[in-house]
Amino acid sequence: MTASPSSSVQEARKSIAERLREIRLDAGLTGRELALRCGWHPAKSSRIENVKTLPSDADLRAWCLACGVEDQAADLIAASRTASSMYMEWRRLQRTGLRRLQESYVPLYERTKLFRVYCSHVVPGLLQTPAYATVLLSAITDFRRIPNDVEDAVSARVARSHVIREGDHRFAVLLEEGVLRHRIGDAETMAGQLGHLLAIMSLPRVSLGIIPFTAERRMWVIEPFTIFDDAQAGVELLSADVKLTAPNDTHLYTRAFSELQRLAVYGARARPLIAAAINALG
Structure with missing residues (x-):
């Protein structure tokens, strides 16, 4: 059976979320500590890692800055934009x-x-x-x-x-x-x-x-x-x-x-x- 095309988009987004979680863990931060450094609600960190909220470019930069890996922000932003471009709603097009x-x-x-x-x-x-x-x-x-x-x-x-x-x-x-x-x-x-x-x-x-x-x-x-x-x-x-x-x-x-x-x-x-x-x- 062919997989749903939207599942490929979801997999791409999930991969980005997993990278963000690994970055946070490598930095020794909890989701709450990350949120405090980024200046947003603690629930947002969890929602991003669980692919319930799509991170903006600014969110990705803040995440990497908080974890001391600013050099990874550009790659994450590029990957996020690619995932977003895979699925273009007709109402936008x-x-x-x-x-x-x-x-x-x-x-x-x-x-x-x-x-x-x-x-x-x-x-x-x-x-x-x-x-x-x-x-x-x-x-x-x-x-x-x-x-x-x-x-x-x-x-x-x-x-x-x-x-x-x-x-x-x-x-x-x-x-x-x-x-x-x-x-x-x-x-x-x-x-x-x-x-x-x-x-x-x-x-x-x-x-x-x-x-x-x-x-x-x-x-x-x-x-x-x-x-x-x-x-x-x-x-x-x-x-x-x-x-x-x-x-x-x-x-x-x-x-x-x-x-x-x-x-x-x-x-x-x-x-x-x-x-x-x-x-x-x-």
């Missing part, structure tokens, strides 16, 4: 709308040579038509209650998809069959999106696999994720965008992708599934 978020991915997309994409609920952004993207981003805007810049966001999403036809990129995409049946927008929007998938399948650098409802599962349906080369895995949760760069984490999602690939059908076996979904639109 989307607070000004969706356009800037779409544009923020462009450098990553342009430097990635191999994309491995798994989607269990919707068509991935790289393969979306403008009409489908408009409906989906409008729904996200309404749900998140964020500024409406959907038109600009759709343009940015479509523009960043240039990597499919330009440059030296390869794409291995896996969709659960349910993605073909989950109606985003009206019948015309869905028919256009499904037709676009049929066209995309003919591109030489795109491998599009469909995991049928009837597949005898060796790997269950999991959260959507994208692996960028072997350097990073991006996992989409309802609450956050999780960026995983630790080798153990990226390897875990690479293994999951390999297992899901075994369930998928391609080419002449995949096209009828897409055609059937189009016909079901009436």
Whole structure:
């Protein structure tokens, strides 16, 4: 079973808390004595060590100063910032709308040579038509209650998809069959999106696999994720965008992708599934 992506974030934060506890113990201080030197409530030391309160940069500097290891503060701050950047809440990423978020991915997309994409609920952004993207981003805007810049966001999403036809990129995409049946927008929007998938399948650098409802599962349906080369895995949760760069984490999602690939059908076996979904639109 794949571990929850948020558990990797928690492990990173736990590692920092354990380092802080070791520093305190090496200094011969109790939590209360540390709190007195740092000028905060005694409970705060305990909450930091038990990963119930995330230390700020200032907290880390004060902790190291109190324990006489000021030289370790910079490393701890860097580790803490890395752990925080792994888990970015959508409300922070989307607070000004969706356009800037779409544009923020462009450098990553342009430097990635191999994309491995798994989607269990919707068509991935790289393969979306403008009409489908408009409906989906409008729904996200309404749900998140964020500024409406959907038109600009759709343009940015479509523009960043240039990597499919330009440059030296390869794409291995896996969709659960349910993605073909989950109606985003009206019948015309869905028919256009499904037709676009049929066209995309003919591109030489795109491998599009469909995991049928009837597949005898060796790997269950999991959260959507994208692996960028072997350097990073991006996992989409309802609450956050999780960026995983630790080798153990990226390897875990690479293994999951390999297992899901075994369930998928391609080419002449995949096209009828897409055609059937189009016909079901009436």
